[in-house]
Amino acid sequence: MKTAVQADALATHDQVLTSAERVAADGKFLRAGDERFLIKGVTYGTFAPDAQGYQFPSPSRVSEDFRLMASLGINTVRTYTPPRPDLLDEAAxxxxxxxxxLPWSQHVAFLDDRTLKRAIRRETTAKVRELGTHPAVLMFALGNEIPPGVVRWHGRVRxxxxxxxxxxEAKAASPATLFTYVNFPPTEFLDLSFFDVCxxxxxxxREAQLxxxxARLQHVASHxxxxxxEAGADSIREGETGQARLxxxxxxxxxxEGACGAIAFAWTDEWWRGGxxxxxxxxxxxxxxxxxxxxATAVAAAFANAPFSREQQKTWPMVSAVICAYNAxxxxxxxxxxxxxxTYPDYEIILVNDGSRDRTSEIAHGHPRVRVIDIPNRGLSAARNVGLAxxxxxIVxxxxxxxxxxxxWLTFLVQPFLVSNVVGSGGPNVVPPDDSPIAQCIARAPGGPT
Known part of the structure; x- marks a missing residue:
């Protein structure tokens, strides 16, 4: 049974992308300009090749697909082969x-063939150089699911x-572009922390297992x-209702769970693999x-509510954010x-000024929303107890x-309290890219504040 979509929901979204809106990493998330960018995506292809070997539908079909995607609140298309610039223009x-x-010969023992290795690097870099500056490019995936047998044959380190x-080499060809490698559970042990996105x-x-x-992958991703x-379900085996639910x-x-985005597999039942x-x-x-x-409508609703629905937020408890400052x-x-x-819906800010001798108190009083408590200097532990009281x-x-x-910060910090019996939660310290070189070095040093 097919689901009807309201006519107004299918209106064309004429939001043309510009180079000024390139997406960049922002801690554990992504941003476009000054705005958070959550990836709400679908996979597209692979499709049967045409006479020239190009594995995408006709331009008219692509245009209609993209129009319908945009009407459903989708903002990202994941391809498995490189498109021509006209497809990127249409996406924008x-x-x-x-x-x-960017596919390459990863299903064979590619590291045993020096000529093949050089060709992979050369062709990948050339394609990045060709397409990397287009404003519609979100990121490149430099590989997808190298088979476990190939990884074991070559060894993890190689x-x-x-x-x-x-x-x-790809980053050198397009420094402002994001790059990733798409891994999967059988080879999660690969250390790919040098990529921009995990x-x-x-x-x-099963939702609990997922x-x-x-949560485990967040530890793999680190900062x-x-x-x-990729995630999704097959409507033949699960039925259309089951597919929608899953x-x-x-x-x-x-x-x-704090991911920067999710990509549903797939846009269409039209799918071509292995000839x-x-x-x-x-x-x-x-x-x-x-x-x-x-x-389609189930995923559109999930995207519209991401990361949390307003109904969920109405049930969250009030939080007190406490900052203890000394000469800050x-x-x-x-x-x-x-x-x-x-973005948290219900919170207060308390600043405990621990006997500072500089302008700490003055600066804090300049923020009307902040409740300032000035005390004699007694140290961090005493100041935190004052804030707690x-x-x-x-939640504090x-x-x-x-x-x-x-x-x-508070949105995700509070979640463990809502779904388990924990008494405390925390997260990583991520050094802002505009912070000083000394701060960058400290954060990366063994024993640094992570």
């Missing part, structure tokens, strides 16, 4: 960004070294953004004739400004006066 015209997969060199394909149909695995690069669950779980059309799997949000299935005039204004911009929130969150918090 509909406000879509493209995650471009594969990691090759991928690092591939990344470095991306994984994950298909788990959430637990995404880099984590992307769920795919929407994958998307919601990814965002609620033949695939007829016994139907993962598409739309069928081969582009009629929306139940999964150099950094305090940035800290308090970032706290005032939090003054807090009105059900401490941070330091030399910190700029992420806009979603």
């Amino acid at each position: 015209r509909h406000g879509l960004r493209v995650m471009i997969g 594969v990691e070294r090759f991928l690092r060199r591939l990344y470095e 991306a994984f394909n994950v298909y788990l149909h 959430r637990a695995y995404i 880099k953004p984590l992307l769920l690069a 795919t929407a669950m994958h998307v919601r779980a990814a965002f609620e 033949h059309p695939v007829d016994d799997w139907k993962f598409g949000l739309v069928d081969g004739d582009r009629r929306p299935k139940s999964a 005039a150099d950094t305090l204004d940035d800290c308090l400004t970032s706290l005032e911009r939090l 003054a807090a009105r929130g059900e 969150a401490y941070t330091d006066a030399d910190t700029r918090v992420d806009r979603d």
